[in-house]
Amino acid sequence: MSVNTVVRKNVEQLLEKEMDRKDFLKHVGFAVVMMTGVGAVLHGLAQQKPSVTRQSQAQGYGSMAYGGK
Numbered sequence: 739m740s741v742n743t744v745v746r747k748n749v750e751q752l753l754e755k756e757m758d759r760k761d762f763l764k765h766v767g768f769a770v771v772m773m774t775g776v777g778a779v780l781h782g783l784a785q786q787k788p789s790v791t792r793q794s795q796a797q798g799y800g801s802m803a804y805g806g807k
Contacts, residue, residue: 752765
């Protein structure tokens with residue numbers, strides 16, 4: 739079975755299920771969180787830049803590791 743048929747079958751089962759307002763809002767809320775969460779994660783991964791650590795050329799307090807070198 740393809741993903742589309744599985745999703746379609748699950749959606750049909752959900753729509754045929756008898757539920758009250760509380761259950762409906764739970765399902766809608768979960769769907770919204772899943773869609774926005776997945777979108778945010780994908781956006782974050784797409785915008786991720788490699789972190790570059792650069793040592794400061796400055797001398798003085800805080801420019802070296804504790805104890806010298």
